[in-house]
Amino acid sequence: MDALPIEEENDFEFASRNPGVMHACGHDGHTAILLGTAKVLGELKDHIPGEVRFVFQHAEEIGRGAEELVEAGAVEGVDAVIGLHLTPRLEVGKVGIGYGPRLAAPDTFKISVKGESGHAAWPQETIDPIAVSAQVITNLQHVVARETDPRESLVVSVTKIEGGTIHNAIPSKVEMKGTVRTLSEELRKLVPEKMERLVRGITGAHRASCSFEYRRGPDPVVNHRWVMRVIEESAREVFGDEAVEEVPPTMGSEDFSGYQRAAPTAFFGLGARNEGKGITYPNHNPRFDIDEDALENGVKMFVYSAFGLLNEARTDKA
Secondary structure (H helix, E strand, C coil): CCCECCCCCCCCCCCCCCCCCECCCCHHHHHHHHHHHHHHHHHCHHHCCCCCCCCCCCCHHHCCHHHHHHHCCCCCCCCCEEEEEEEEEEECCCEEECCEEEECEEEEEEEEEECECEECCCHHHCECHHHHHHHHHHHHHHHHHCCCCCCCCEEEEEEEEECCCCCCEECCEEEEEEEEEECCHHHHHHHHHHHHHHHHHHHHHCCCEEEEEEECCCCCEEECHHHHHHHHHHHHHHHCHHHEEECCCECCCCHHHHHHHCCCEEEEEEEEEEHHHCECCCCCCCCCCCCCHHHHHHHHHHHHHHHHHHHHHHHHHC
């Protein structure tokens, strides 16, 4: 459902046939799990106390799929929405759970620093946007380290910088792009103003000018207590208490949060790591793989959780 622009380094018979793109995050496995769940629940349809919808979502990697499906009415009227993600951070057979905020909001920014170009041998006759940009990048970390409560979770990362064409010429412009990750909406609202104030202050101090663009991405993923409790109970029933692992929130992101506007939601991790088989590479790695035993585990989790949620929802409405 979601290939990534990564050149695959695996030599499996099912490796990507398309140069420069591969399934490097497990979404093909998620699709297989959902198909398996549909098959099992289809065979049990006479025993299902309600309705189950299967959402095959596009465009998670660009942060738009869930929102577009909500707008299209795919989850209108549902009591709960659940999702899972295959992860080599957990051993196969493990289920990663957690309550409240789980994954960060992935906002993006673009900064352009404009100076005056000239010969690199006479820097005094220029306004060097590379030198100014270096100070901007370094000082952006002050937003994290000196303007944010250390008990809050915040990441500011510059991930792309571009400027210049040759070794002996100072360019007129440098462009930077990056990401901001937050778990709280209160902090998320404050960060753009802090960043822009700092960028404009540094560029102005060095006679350069700048432009600052900030774009909000999907909201943080926040697990609803009722829905997560049913998932946890299902995991303990199917795999035993030792299989359930409470994992801390991470600054990774997932557009699953789009469903939160429509219904209570919960998102959990499904172990796919197996060191004995050499399956240890992380998501978004060119050698990414999963232990396929995880696929059956995912089907079991969805089936048991669906029955648990439907039975509780029916009881509440009775």
